[in-house]
Amino acid sequence: MTDQFVNGNTVKQANRSFILKDIRQSGPITKIDLARKFDLTFSAVGNIITEFSEAGLIKEAGYGESSGGRPPVLYEMKWDSVYVIALVIGVREISACLVNLKGEVSDEIIAEEDSKPLIERVYNLIDQLLERIAIDISKISGIGVSAPGPIDTTDGKMLTPPNLEGVRNISFQRLLEDRYKWPTILEKDANAFALAEQWFGDVEPNEDILYIYNDQGLGGGLIIDSRIHRGIGNGAGEIGHMVIDIDGPKCNCGNFGCLETLSSGIAIQRRVKEEIRRGYPTSLADDYLNNGKEPTIENIVQQAEEGDKLALEVLHEAERYLGLGLANAINLFAPDQVIFGGMVAKLYPKMINTAEKIAKERALSPYARNIIFAESAFNHQSNSIGAASVIHQKLFDYPEGTII
Numbered sequence: 287m288t289d290q291f292v293n294g295n296t297v298k299q300a301n302r303s304f305i306l307k308d309i310r311q312s313g314p315i316t317k318i319d320l321a322r323k324f325d326l327t328f329s330a331v332g333n334i335i336t337e338f339s340e341a342g343l344i345k346e347a348g349y350g351e352s353s354g355g356r357p358p359v360l361y362e363m364k365w366d367s368v369y370v371i372a373l374v375i376g377v378r379e380i381s382a383c384l385v386n387l388k389g390e391v392s393d394e395i396i397a398e399e400d401s402k403p404l405i406e407r408v409y410n411l412i413d414q415l416l417e418r419i420a421i422d423i424s425k426i427s428g429i430g431v432s433a434p435g436p437i438d439t440t441d442g443k444m445l446t447p448p449n450l451e452g453v454r455n456i457s458f459q460r461l462l463e464d465r466y467k468w469p470t471i472l473e474k475d476a477n478a479f480a481l482a483e484q485w486f487g488d489v490e491p492n493e494d495i496l497y498i499y500n501d502q503g504l505g506g507g508l509i510i511d512s513r514i515h516r517g518i519g520n521g522a523g524e525i526g527h528m529v530i531d532i533d534g535p536k537c538n539c540g541n542f543g544c545l546e547t548l549s550s551g552i553a554i555q556r557r558v559k560e561e562i563r564r565g566y567p568t569s570l571a572d573d574y575l576n577n578g579k580e581p582t583i584e585n586i587v588q589q590a591e592e593g594d595k596l597a598l599e600v601l602h603e604a605e606r607y608l609g610l611g612l613a614n615a616i617n618l619f620a621p622d623q624v625i626f627g628g629m630v631a632k633l634y635p636k637m638i639n640t641a642e643k644i645a646k647e648r649a650l651s652p653y654a655r656n657i658i659f660a661e662s663a664f665n666h667q668s669n670s671i672g673a674a675s676v677i678h679q680k681l682f683d684y685p686e687g688t689i690i
């Protein structure tokens with residue numbers, strides 16, 4: 287226990303949080319093991335266990351080994367006792383779903399394309415979700431929202447995301463709380479996805495993460511000591527706007543040669559189009575020049591797999607730049623894991639291998655070779671799980687008043 291918990295209530299709040307997190311992480315577990323782990327009395331643990339049991343958050347799960355007398359009762363989470371509405375605002379689509387305490391996604395729906403303002407599309411989507419779900423609505427404990435940055439987390443406002451036209455200073459958190467009456471947290475997409483890896487992925491609690499969200503744009507999220515590292519004004523983690531080439535292409539942020547202009551989905555598409563216009567022979571040219579169809583990342587990756595020279599060259603270029611950007615990031619931050627999500631990483635996982643090789647060669651510390659490079663643990667569901675994780679973290683940090 288740290289000194290900052292000075293009064294009894296606050297210590298009890300902290301103990302509740304430690305115990306609930308541990309049951310989640312290590313359960314099934316007995317009261318006596320919890321008491322030993324956190325240096326608490328058996329009766330203090332007993333009181334907290336009773337609170338969680340009465341709130342329906344945990345349940346008995348058989349018996350542990352006896353040390354002479356009656357075998358002790360084991361306790362584990364009731365994973366379906368609490369649900370979070372996860373709302374994902376992406377550059378290409380908006381989706382909503384439910385996520386339980388285990389990170390399992392259900393009832394996912396995607397907003398239909400229309401020209402209504404963003405907030406109205408979001409209201410429609412959540413209303414539709416609430417109409418169709420079968421669970422008892424009292425099990426919903428909050429709305430977690432992930433959205434492209436920049437975001438003002440002090441009042442949960444989407445500012446002016448460069449890759450999402452027409453969005454200007456929307457107070458998402460307040461608007462959703464006013465309408466639905468559940469606690470709502472808005473988080474920058476890459477931060478939320480990074481947190482999902484920490485809560486539900488293959489990451490130990492003490493490991494630091496650099497999350498790379500390589501999609502249309504290129505975002506980053508940092509988890510240090512199990513928390514999102516925000517920096518002043520929530521500005522940390524913006525690896526996509528690290529300048530790699532001062533003579534490089536103009537970025538949506540106003541600078542030149544940012545990593546996003548060299549390694550993201552948009553960058554890969556732009557490079558293919560440039561080379562087609564210059565007359566580079568490629569199987570991607572016909573659709574673009576004669577049918578006006580933009581080459582998609584799916585097309586480009588598919589053509590690369592079939593040996594198209596331009597597609598291969600552009601992807602290699604993007605992965606080399608990504609490796610250089612990661613070498614810089616490792617020199618600054620030296621995380622335990624670098625985890626990749628987003629459409630480009632998913633469609634073209636080879637990019638991770640090359641970027642890893644380059645980053646490890648270029649980073650200064652010999653220990654950089656120990657850094658784990660991995661794909662997101664959640665495939666296409668990482669966004670929903672990420673949006674939900676911001677509420678999960680709050681529930682487990684402050685169970686009182688939220689779920690008990």
Ligand SMILES: [Zn+2]
Nearest residue numbers: 527537539544
């Ligand atoms: Zn930029």
